Amino acid sequence: MPNLSSILERVDDNLxxxxxxxxxxxxxxxISTDPAHAGDCVAAAEWLVADLREIGFDARVVPTTGHPMVxxxxxxxxxxxxxxxxxxxxxxxxxxxxxxxxxxxECPPFEPRVVTTPDGxxxxxxxxxxxxxxxxxxxxxxxxxxxxxxxxxxxAVTILFEGEEESGSQSLxxxxxxxxxxxxxxxxxxxxTGMWDRSTPAISTALRGLVGEEVIVTAASRxxxxxxxxxxxxxxxxxxxxxxxxxxxxxGVVALPGFxxxxxxxxxxxxxxxxxxxxxxxxxxxxxxxxVPAGEKxxxxxxxxxxRPTAEINGIWGGYDGEGFKTVIPAxxxxxxxxxxxxxxxxxxxxxxxxEFVRARLPADCKAEFHNHGGSPAxxxxxxxxxxxxxxxxxxxxxxxxTALIAMGGSIPIVGNFQARxxxxxxxxxxxxxxxxxxxxxxxxDLASFHKxxxxxxxxxxxxxx
Amino acid sequence: MPNLSSILERVDDNLxxxxxxxxxxxxxxxISTDPAHAGDCVAAAEWLVADLREIGFDARVVPTTGHPMVxxxxxxxxxxxxxxxxxxxxxxxxxxxxxxxxxxxECPPFEPRVVTTPDGxxxxxxxxxxxxxxxxxxxxxxxxxxxxxxxxxxxAVTILFEGEEESGSQSLxxxxxxxxxxxxxxxxxxxxTGMWDRSTPAISTALRGLVGEEVIVTAASRxxxxxxxxxxxxxxxxxxxxxxxxxxxxxGVVALPGFxxxxxxxxxxxxxxxxxxxxxxxxxxxxxxxxVPAGEKxxxxxxxxxxRPTAEINGIWGGYDGEGFKTVIPAxxxxxxxxxxxxxxxxxxxxxxxxEFVRARLPADCKAEFHNHGGSPAxxxxxxxxxxxxxxxxxxxxxxxxTALIAMGGSIPIVGNFQARxxxxxxxxxxxxxxxxxxxxxxxxDLASFHKxxxxxxxxxxxxxx
Numbered sequence: 029m030p031n032l033s034s035i036l037e038r039v040d041d042n043l044x045x046x047x048x049x050x051x052x053x054x055x056x057x058x059i060s061t062d063p064a065h066a067g068d069c070v071a072a073a074e075w076l077v078a079d080l081r082e083i084g085f086d087a088r089v090v091p092t093t094g095h096p097m098v099x100x101x102x103x104x105x106x107x108x109x110x111x112x113x114x115x116x117x118x119x120x121x122x123x124x125x126x127x128x129x130x131x132x133x134e135c136p137p138f139e140p141r142v143v144t145t146p147d148g149x150x151x152x153x154x155x156x157x158x159x160x161x162x163x164x165x166x167x168x169x170x171x172x173x174x175x176x177x178x179x180x181x182x183x184a185v186t187i188l189f190e191g192e193e194e195s196g197s198q199s200l201x202x203x204x205x206x207x208x209x210x211x212x213x214x215x216x217x218x219x220x221t222g223m224w225d226r227s228t229p230a231i232s233t234a235l236r237g238l239v240g241e242e243v244i245v246t247a248a249s250r251x252x253x254x255x256x257x258x259x260x261x262x263x264x265x266x267x268x269x270x271x272x273x274x275x276x277x278x279x280g281v282v283a284l285p286g287f288x289x290x291x292x293x294x295x296x297x298x299x300x301x302x303x304x305x306x307x308x309x310x311x312x313x314x315x316x317x318x319x320v321p322a323g324e325k326x327x328x329x330x331x332x333x334x335x336r337p338t339a340e341i342n343g344i345w346g347g348y349d350g351e352g353f354k355t356v357i358p359a360x361x362x363x364x365x366x367x368x369x370x371x372x373x374x375x376x377x378x379x380x381x382x383x384e385f386v387r388a389r390l391p392a393d394c395k396a397e398f399h400n401h402g403g404s405p406a407x408x409x410x411x412x413x414x415x416x417x418x419x420x421x422x423x424x425x426x427x428x429x430x431t432a433l434i435a436m437g438g439s440i441p442i443v444g445n446f447q448a449r450x451x452x453x454x455x456x457x458x459x460x461x462x463x464x465x466x467x468x469x470x471x472x473x474d475l476a477s478f479h480k481x482x483x484x485x486x487x488x489x490x491x492x493x494x
Numbered sequence: 495m496p497n498l499s500s501i502l503e504r505v506d507d508n509l510x511x512x513x514x515x516x517x518x519x520x521x522x523x524x525i526s527t528d529p530a531h532a533g534d535c536v537a538a539a540e541w542l543v544a545d546l547r548e549i550g551f552d553a554r555v556v557p558t559t560g561h562p563m564v565x566x567x568x569x570x571x572x573x574x575x576x577x578x579x580x581x582x583x584x585x586x587x588x589x590x591x592x593x594x595x596x597x598x599x600e601c602p603p604f605e606p607r608v609v610t611t612p613d614g615x616x617x618x619x620x621x622x623x624x625x626x627x628x629x630x631x632x633x634x635x636x637x638x639x640x641x642x643x644x645x646x647x648x649x650a651v652t653i654l655f656e657g658e659e660e661s662g663s664q665s666l667x668x669x670x671x672x673x674x675x676x677x678x679x680x681x682x683x684x685x686x687t688g689m690w691d692r693s694t695p696a697i698s699t700a701l702r703g704l705v706g707e708e709v710i711v712t713a714a715s716r717x718x719x720x721x722x723x724x725x726x727x728x729x730x731x732x733x734x735x736x737x738x739x740x741x742x743x744x745x746g747v748v749a750l751p752g753f754x755x756x757x758x759x760x761x762x763x764x765x766x767x768x769x770x771x772x773x774x775x776x777x778x779x780x781x782x783x784x785x786v787p788a789g790e791k792x793x794x795x796x797x798x799x800x801x802r803p804t805a806e807i808n809g810i811w812g813g814y815d816g817e818g819f820k821t822v823i824p825a826x827x828x829x830x831x832x833x834x835x836x837x838x839x840x841x842x843x844x845x846x847x848x849x850e851f852v853r854a855r856l857p858a859d860c861k862a863e864f865h866n867h868g869g870s871p872a873x874x875x876x877x878x879x880x881x882x883x884x885x886x887x888x889x890x891x892x893x894x895x896x897t898a899l900i901a902m903g904g905s906i907p908i909v910g911n912f913q914a915r916x917x918x919x920x921x922x923x924x925x926x927x928x929x930x931x932x933x934x935x936x937x938x939x940d941l942a943s944f945h946k947x948x949x950x951x952x953x954x955x956x957x958x959x960x
Contacts, residue, residue, distance in 0.1 A: 126816060256903050256904060258806045342824075347830065351527055353661060355832050364815070
């Protein structure tokens, strides 16, 4: 790797330009879940295509029935296509979460800026700086530096940026089928993950699955006045509250029949390794203002977030929620519910079990309507891959510390799709932090994550080519 | 009553003008619970003052810390102030309920119109046509006709129109204290009530009380990602759902400690009379698309809505309720809850019992915040009043049927205030129907209610003067 040090120097020298490029992308309001921002999603995809073309990628926007994909290719060293040098598929997503409640943002979500905190740490603030625009640009910027310094890339790279990761990835399955030939590579690289702590890099080797489900309960044919109909007429908020209140038993165990089918116990030696990470429950909860662990009483917090399935209500609505008061019995009330899955839990069976659970608890004259917001099973990655060892070593070179192999509470359905549909293993490497406020107001990405993230990818790309 | 028939003829001849005046008032968007409509509330008050002055009332807008009052006086026959002719205080409210969900309105809520239904019935549609602008204008139009025909009013009339009836009546108590001298009359007339059915007039003699309460549960210090914190961190929607789900037991009985203290059993003879009204549970529920009575399993529907206390959730919110999906654990979730009271139930004790009920069910690291949205005890009116007999006879003359003495599920706190603060009895006479959709989309008032309501008040005013 004769050029590595000059590549890394180039990364250092051009950091300001890289931040400026990321900020251009962050300014595009690509909120995929809100149809009002469909045009912004297209704009973000087009911005990425233009930028990738500048580095010499053969890049294009591929329309779907939802938001478009960005698909780009760069050959390896000239004369050595495909079979000799490794070929990686890098995946990220350009769509972002909604920004409400807007009034809690200290800086406007789509006006990114560099903020220096009291302890001297520099952050990049704005929606998507961490999830996932900042993370995906670490890879793009690494390619840019390598290209500028050496005139090419040492491996063949295909890039796929999705625009529906935050809204159920409805187009992804059909797209992977249709473009399987173009997407198939030796290995997928997925950047949507975090570090263990501020100084310890991590590769995630276990991911929970996800079932997203919406339920709308309808009682009367119209809103009613509670003085006229109160008590005698079914109130869908009551029904929903009671049903959702029964989702967990007194010990925090999910009460859906069959929910724990296929949930494995974490092997004792892994639990032992996790203990060695020095995870502090009180610190983890304390950072968000809590002190009492919720959930399953018989499990530690780390076990819960890394290895246990969960049921969460992510949203609820019904009746009057404005200023003041309105004595209404609404006709409808609804909730968004998600389940995190582990092991062999079956997303379809769990969705059906939830629906049955709701239906069985409704009076005969009330109805429940359900909407499927996507589902994916849990994933466990192969920790014996030679590429994993190379990446681990490259990360150690950058950060000066051993890479932690960790589990992840979140879900990245693409990894399962790559495995199932394209027969590809994935390496999950990212530089986000727990306190990045992804999915919350005041999302940020450490400038160090962005800077050393770019350097890390430059090292990993070089390492994979050897 | 030599002029009564010519007064009634005048009412008939001028109906179109009366509808036009009501529509002017309905067009003013006086939604009291929404601060954005404060100016509209003032406009509605000013419109009423101008109209009352046209009939010769000494009328004015009286500011409060909330929305203003309309206060107006008209002397009885000249030379006979106060002591000889009866003096009535007529009460109504010019504020209206919010109009959401707007998309369910067939005609825009503030563009009133006359609609003929397939069965030939004519309705006046629009927010407030029934509750309470249409009802209060029946009295104003009766005064107008009497004045035009006879040059005066046969009794002394004071009018009070409130602007906060739909939002807790916060200014009413202080106002009644300060203006007690101006408001005190022999009897109050309150128009915010309904008929028994389309052909049977009614006077309401029992009213439930009301406690309005808002609860906001806070868990973490910020919104969390459910993949990172799910299960281990408290979810305020779960907490709220579970607590509200426990508000009633399996038999529909409200579970708050002490809730039923002071709740009387309805005397057997009254229950017998109610049976004679021919109330049909299946029709009552069927009209709103329901068939299974909810609430207390040991009580009939009519008992429940007329004589039993209730607990209802009128609104709930928390997390993401927009399009698509967001895997968030919100920091807060809230609900609006109301209790209908009967007998001697104490609003303050019930509010406190609810707050304790919530607090006792929260983990140590979560907080509940409460907002008081008003409270009033239940009222039972004196059915032996001579004025009640006169009004009953006048109503029979208009409708050709005996007047039903009924209980009311709703709450009209003003009646308790008149009793407690001004020592005044009230007669509750109104012409609304169950299907008027008050507090719902597509509010309407039968043209017959408006027309015969005006005629009824003309008859009652004449009857009270004799």
